[in-house]
Amino acid sequence: VLGLTDVSTISSGYTHTCALKDDKMVWCWGNNLHGRLGDETTTNRDTPVQVVGLTDVSAISTIGSHTCALKDDKTVWCWGWNGYGALGDGTTTDRYTPVEVVWP
16 A cells, blocks of 8 residues: 555455554554444545554454454454444444453
């Protein structure tokens, strides 16, 4: 992707891609249905946008229509499609920004 540098990891979902940069910030682009880009909107993006409110990320995983991130503090945060409770926040509400996974 033009202009995206210092990337340590990338992960691709159904129609979107996310990159974890060396500064531990996450950037996503592509189809934004269900908020899968994490930028507070459902606007499709053909260039990367920074995921809102997410810092200190050590790993990302993108699958289907949602993404999850592991932070340095060992918490897990997810955003996007939440059908069947896929985001682990105790709801089935799509999330346009990251929400912390709720552990039992």
